[in-house]
Amino acid sequence: MKKQEEKEHSECMGILRPIRDALDVLNGKWKLPIIVALTFGEKRFGEISREVNGVTDRMLSKELRDLELNGLVKRRVENTYPVKVTYSLTPHSESLKTVIAALRDWGLLHRQELLKECSEKDSIVESAS
Amino acid sequence: MKKQEEKEHSECMGILRPIRDALDVLNGKWKLPIIVALTFGEKRFGEISREVNGVTDRMLSKELRDLELNGLVKRRVENTYPVKVTYSLTPHSESLKTVIAALRDWGLLHRQELLKECSEKDSIVESAS
DNA sequence: CGGTATCCGATAGGATACTG
DNA sequence: CAGTATCCTATCGGATACCG
Numbered sequence: 001m002k003k004q005e006e007k008e009h010s011e012c013m014g015i016l017r018p019i020r021d022a023l024d025v026l027n028g029k030w031k032l033p034i035i036v037a038l039t040f041g042e043k044r045f046g047e048i049s050r051e052v053n054g055v056t057d058r059m060l061s062k063e064l065r066d067l068e069l070n071g072l073v074k075r076r077v078e079n080t081y082p083v084k085v086t087y088s089l090t091p092h093s094e095s096l097k098t099v100i101a102a103l104r105d106w107g108l109l110h111r112q113e114l115l116k117e118c119s120e121k122d123s124i125v126e127s128a129s
Numbered sequence: 130m131k132k133q134e135e136k137e138h139s140e141c142m143g144i145l146r147p148i149r150d151a152l153d154v155l156n157g158k159w160k161l162p163i164i165v166a167l168t169f170g171e172k173r174f175g176e177i178s179r180e181v182n183g184v185t186d187r188m189l190s191k192e193l194r195d196l197e198l199n200g201l202v203k204r205r206v207e208n209t210y211p212v213k214v215t216y217s218l219t220p221h222s223e224s225l226k227t228v229i230a231a232l233r234d235w236g237l238l239h240r241q242e243l244l245k246e247c248s249e250k251d252s253i254v255e256s257a258s
Numbered sequence: 259c260g261g262t263a264t265c266c267g268a269t270a271g272g273a274t275a276c277t278g
Numbered sequence: 279c280a281g282t283a284t285c286c287t288a289t290c291g292g293a294t295a296c297c298g
Contacts, residue, residue: 016161018236019229023155025239029271032145032152045280056272061281070239071246082278082279092242095235100148102231106224107147110154110199113221117200158291174260185292190261211259211298 022099025070030055030063032100035093038073042088072096151228154199159184159192161229164222167202171217201225 026032033052037043043051049060064087067073072093078084155161162181166172172180178189193216196202201222207213 015233016165018234018240019161019232020236021239022232022236023152023161026152027156032148036145049280054272056274057281058273058283059271062271071242083281085280092239095238095242099231099235102228103148103151104144105147106228107149107151109224110150110221111147113200113224178260183292185294186261187263187293188291191291212261214260 025072026096026099026103028063028066030059031067034060034063034067035072035089035096035100038087038089042076042086044084044086048087154201155228157192157195159188160196163189163192163196164201164218164225164229167216167218171205171215173213173215177216 030052033055034048037048037051045060045064048064049055049057052060055063064073064075068075071090074088074090076086076088078086159181162184163177166177166180174189174193177193178184178186181189184192193202193204197204200219203217203219205215205217207215
């Protein structure tokens with residue numbers, strides 16, 4: 001039985017790892033907003049900064065580097081003066097769309113569910129009063 | 130044109146909110162492991178504690194409360210002595226399975242992609258040496 | 259058994275100033 | 279323009295002790 005439990009555990013880990021990978025790639029306050037901003041076409045640092053409302057240069061810089069390391073964003077530098085840097089989504093980032101759609105759909109469904117629960121609780125409170 | 134930009138922004142926010150909701154529900158180091166543990170059937174606090182490797186009582190308690198508030202986990206108390214508390218997944222949590230599957234699939238795909246990029250970089254380094 | 263209370267270090271992220 | 283450096287706060291999560 002010990003063997004069985006260990007097997008169950010390692011199976012869990014194997015299942016969990018790719019899910020964690022995916023969540024980690026999307027996690028953080030600004031990654032999604034940045035990705036969405038870039039879906040409208042390639043943009044320069046300053047443009048993204050203006051379109052993603054509230055992001056600081058520091059965070060934008062950091063998150064863009066993260067996304068680039070994950071192969072979702074391409075950084076291109078033009079050696080003009082001043083330097084012009086443009087960011088764009090990679091082909092690989094296309095594969096994210098299904099995931100994002102799944103998250104969005106569930107997010108909407110979930111909100112409905114919470115409202116439903118809420119109104120059920122309300123009616124219980126009402127009937128108790 | 131200002132109007133257009135504002136419209137674009139609010140549309141982004143509308144798209145982003147449910148995605149963030151979904152991500153927030155799954156976020157945290159222990160939520161997924163706990164959910165997976167409970168897919169094998171309803172379990173007691175101590176059982177989950179043992180099966181989810183490395184989690185502390187504090188975190189388990191907190192995350193279970195979070196999951197319950199989000200309507201994904203049901204907490205049932207039996208008034209025996211000592212008290213027996215069992216946790217189980219709700220019907221609503223079933224709807225998560227598609228999302229988790231999407232995340233897992235993409236996580237696996239993404240790992241392949243990173244390996245591919247890596248080997249491409251390697252061959253560039255090799256050809257440069 | 260099923261937690262809570264307290265403390266602590268690590269990390270995420272914001273504000274501001276500065277640079278090639 | 280496209281960032282970096284520095285500092286600061288808040289939240290996350292671990293360790294340990296305790297409780298009904």
